[in-house]
Amino acid sequence: MNDPFARLPEAATFTVTSSSVTDGAVWAPEQLGGKDVSPQLSWTGAPDGTRSYAVTVYDPDAPTGSGFWHWAVADIPATCTDLPEGAGDATGSGLPQGAFQLPNDARLAQYVGAAPPAGHGRHRYFVVVHALGVESIGVPADATPALLGFLMSAHVLGRAVLVATAETPGPELIEVSRLVPAPADAVFAVLTDPFGHVEIDASGMLMGAEGAPVTQVGDRFVVHMDREALGDVPLGRYDVDVVITKLVPGEEIAWTVEGRVGPHARHVYGYRLAPAANGTLVTSYYDWSQVSDEWRGRVTFPVVSQAALKATLGILERVVRRRSPAGA
Structure with a gap:
């Protein structure tokens, strides 16, 4: 120093x-x-x-x-x-x-x-x-x-x-956007599907999922994780609950993650969708402003980078195309 x-x-x-x-x-x-x-x-x-x-x-x-x-x-x-x-x-x-x-x-x-x-x-x-x-x-x-x-x-x-x-706190939010050439309902179908989350993951941590598509705030599903992909915390393989915190059909979905032992970190992941020429403007965001001091002392936030969010959007477009009946 x-x-x-x-x-x-x-x-x-x-x-x-x-x-x-x-x-x-x-x-x-x-x-x-x-x-x-x-x-x-x-x-x-x-x-x-x-x-x-x-x-x-x-x-x-x-x-x-x-x-x-x-x-x-x-x-x-x-x-x-x-x-x-x-x-x-x-x-x-x-x-x-x-x-x-x-x-x-x-x-x-x-x-x-x-x-x-x-x-x-x-x-x-x-x-x-x-x-x-x-x-x-x-x-x-x-x-x-x-x-x-x-x-x-x-x-x-x-x-x-x-x-x-x-110290002047900085904005504890990162977000990126991408035009996905597909209607909002096609994009939203992937984001509300637990298995869709595994398909679009860019970190390599999500190994699988269990649960039905979500339809409202409070819905949850299980995701099988492997933290070794990040190399930051020696947690190995474990399960988390994804809990929906916001859901407006065709417009926005957000969730937080809960482990098996509290307190939970309370960071939030989400997507906003807006109609655009030739498709849907999809904004992916990650908000760690509500993370507790206890968790800040254990893990370095943000746990995902802006680059990772960008990569996820690219994979999202690919998954939406693959799921499209026309294959376009």
């Missing part, structure tokens, strides 16, 4: 605390993008010889190749050991005399809150108080935080660090 201090000169450690965030915890809403309220900070135990401080907030996990600087404050007097929440507003009204903010990576001389891209995972935000052996680092007011870091690297006596986190 990227360590922003890995190649910097070693420095003594001291303590920084905050009423806004606890080390290792998620940012409060006030510190996120849109509200942009800088965190309250207090620090103690700086090394002897400290003559000023700098404060930075940096995200090394941003998808930029260089991280993202959210806040940089230079020339904080050695007599200051506290910044109130919101000190990093556009005017710097809460900063002590002589201190100033550099433009962050949004090119704003203020604190800008955390806003990781949706679906990019958990980001870390290194909140650092740097104890320096000089009263002024001599950095221009319009310089970048990276230049501040470079100029102060030779003067750092100590660092006080806490790490906050933030």
